[in-house]
Amino acid sequence: MITRLFVSAFLLVGAVASASAHVMLKQASPAVGSTVASAPARVTLTFTEKIEGAFSGATVQNSSGQRVDSGAGSSGATMQISLKPLPPGTYKVNWHALSVDTHKTQGSFSFSVGGR
Amino acid sequence: MIDWALAAARAVHFAATLLLEGGLAFRVLVAGPMRGGDARSLLRSFDRIAASAFVVAILSGAAWLLLLAAELGGSSVADALSDGTAWLLLTQTQFGMAWQARAAAFLLLAICMVAANRTSHSAVWQNLGLLLSIALAGSIAWSGHAAAAPGALGNVHLALDFLHLTAAGLWVGGLLPFTILLLKAKRDSAHRLSRRFSTLTTASVLILLPTGIANGWLALSGLEALTDTLYGRLLLAKIGLFLLMLAFAAVNRFMLTPQLPNATLRKQAHTRLVIHSGCETALGVFILALVGVLGLLDPAGHDHSMAPAISAPSSGAAASSIRLLF
Numbered sequence: 001m002i003t004r005l006f007v008s009a010f011l012l013v014g015a016v017a018s019a020s021a022h023v024m025l026k027q028a029s030p031a032v033g034s035t036v037a038s039a040p041a042r043v044t045l046t047f048t049e050k051i052e053g054a055f056s057g058a059t060v061q062n063s064s065g066q067r068v069d070s071g072a073g074s075s076g077a078t079m080q081i082s083l084k085p086l087p088p089g090t091y092k093v094n095w096h097a098l099s100v101d102t103h104k105t106q107g108s109f110s111f112s113v114g115g116r
Numbered sequence: 117m118i119d120w121a122l123a124a125a126r127a128v129h130f131a132a133t134l135l136l137e138g139g140l141a142f143r144v145l146v147a148g149p150m151r152g153g154d155a156r157s158l159l160r161s162f163d164r165i166a167a168s169a170f171v172v173a174i175l176s177g178a179a180w181l182l183l184l185a186a187e188l189g190g191s192s193v194a195d196a197l198s199d200g201t202a203w204l205l206l207t208q209t210q211f212g213m214a215w216q217a218r219a220a221a222f223l224l225l226a227i228c229m230v231a232a233n234r235t236s237h238s239a240v241w242q243n244l245g246l247l248l249s250i251a252l253a254g255s256i257a258w259s260g261h262a263a264a265a266p267g268a269l270g271n272v273h274l275a276l277d278f279l280h281l282t283a284a285g286l287w288v289g290g291l292l293p294f295t296i297l298l299l300k301a302k303r304d305s306a307h308r309l310s311r312r313f314s315t316l317t318t319a320s321v322l323i324l325l326p327t328g329i330a331n332g333w334l335a336l337s338g339l340e341a342l343t344d345t346l347y348g349r350l351l352l353a354k355i356g357l358f359l360l361m362l363a364f365a366a367v368n369r370f371m372l373t374p375q376l377p378n379a380t381l382r383k384q385a386h387t388r389l390v391i392h393s394g395c396e397t398a399l400g401v402f403i404l405a406l407v408g409v410l411g412l413l414d415p416a417g418h419d420h421s422m423a424p425a426i427s428a429p430s431s432g433a434a435a436s437s438i439r440l441l442f
Contacts, residue, residue: 023264049264054208055188077266100210100264102184 023049023099026077030111039086039113043069043093045079055098063090088113122183129176130256136169137253137282138289140246146290146312147297150305158300162293163233170229173252174222181206181215214258221248221255253285254278261335273334276327283323286316288400291393298390307376310389314369321362328355354403361399364392 027046030036043060053074058081060069068091072081079095089112096106143162150159182202186193189201196202206212228245232238257263257277265273294313298306332351342348368389375385 050210050266050270052209052211054204098188098209101259101261102188102209102211104188 022103022105023047023051023097024105025095025107025109028093028109028111032109033111035112035114037114040083042083043081043111045081045093045095047077047079047097047099050077050100051079052098052100055104056096058093058095061092061094062086063092086113119183119187122180122187125176125179125183126259129173129180132169132173132176133249133253133256134281134285134289135292136166136173136289137246137249137285138287138291139166139169139293140242140249141286141316142290142293142313144242144246145316146309147293150301150309154300154302155305158297161296161300165293167229170222170226177215177218177222181212184211210263211259214255214263218252218255221252224248225252250282250285253289254282256281262331265334269334273331276331276334279323280327280331283320283327287320287324288397288403290316291397291400295390295393295397298386298393303376303382303386306386306389307373310368310373310376314365314373317365318369321365324358328358357399357403361396361403364396364399368392368396 024047025032025045026048029044030040043058045058051074056072056074056079058069058072058079059067060081060083062068068084068086070082070084072079074080074097079097081093090110091113092108092110094106094108096104098104139162143159143166147155147159147162182193182196185196185202185205188205189196189199191199191201193202204212206215225245225248228241228248232241232245235241255278257274260277262270262273262277264270290313294310297309301309336342336345336348336351342352372385372389372392375381376389378385
């Protein structure tokens with residue numbers, strides 16, 4: 001009886017063992033909402049925590065919705081997205097990341113490549 | 117959006133693993149010197165508790181992995197198994213590596229638990245089993261926030277979490293066998309073992325306090341976060357419950373246990389001990405529940421907020437959006 005009481009009490013317990021943070025975008029290059037003079041070779045995203053490369057990625061699209069990236073890779077808390085040569089215009093980065101403590105976040109931002 | 121099945125698997129695994137560790141620790145460190153006929157039946161019931169906790173821990177641990185894979189793949193468990201998501205999680209992530217190591221530890225622990233029952237060198241097998249269960253409890257830290265923190269500070273956080281978890285398991289996990297002991301054992305047996313359990317819980321508290329303080333300091337951005345954020349307020353509540361548990365334990369140790377040898381006071385002291393350890397357990401469960409909610413929150417207070425990414429100083433308002441998937 002006592003055992004069952006304790007066991008049910010234990011089972012009523014909430015969830016996890018320790019706090020799990022959601023990874024946030026700390027810094028981006030090109031910066032969020034910025035305009036850069038010449039086309040960047042890559043987009044570099046720095047996150048607040050280490051992320052899992054196997055479950056994280058990003059795409060970059062031009063204003064017509066076509067993909068202009070050629071793959072993303074991650075290491076530590078950084079993700080790098082290689083870019084095809086970009087003509088002037090506005091581009092949207094859509095990223096998703098899995099923090100090492102298994103919480104998913106996603107986000108997006110835009111940047112522009114200025115024409116001259 | 118909360119995946120309740122995943123949350124339940126995590127909760128059950130956490131509770132079962134701590135119960136396993138605390139139960140084995142009680143068996144080895146506290147109830148070791150028990151002798152005699154009724155000692156044997158008590159020890160057998162402790163063994164049964166540990167065995168049940170073991171089975172539940174293994175099943176819930178596997179469920180955790182599979183449900184997480186399904187969540188990450190955005191599909192069912194069956195799909196996550198067939199399309200390789202589960203394998204990817206198990207082999208290509210830090211979480212998966214930790215789970216592989218823990219699975220090996222569970223296997224070794226099973227061998228120890230069986231061997232302790234079947235062979236004559238049971239003490240060796242029991243001690244080894246206890247060490248493995250401590251490793252299993254502490255390694256839960258690898259599924260939490262500390263595991264994701266970068267750099268040397270992250271390693272410090274991980275070590276603190278490991279110690280905090282193992283200490284908590286020794287105390288909270290030991291309360292179940294302790295209460296059974298108080299209810300069923302002979303009075304003088306109960307007295308001797310109460311003192312031994314008190315020593316164990318004192319050691320546990322001495323570890324919980326500094327690791328808890330250090331963890332809180334690492335997780336919170338400042339003292340004002342204790343009152344300003346939901347995480348901070350829940351942490352304050354957890355600390356309050358912990359102090360209450362401590363008060364009960366202190367009364368047990370310094371007031372009631374010394375009364376047990378006294379023939380006139382014994383019966384009342386014994387009853388009070390049972391009630392107190394019941395209260396302690398309830399408090400322990402509340403703390404675990406609080407930690408459960410704490411675990412779903414971001415210590416930096418970013419939950420469900422549309423926190424913009426940091427933008428370059430020259431640009432205007434950040435034009436980014438972030439969605440928390442779970």
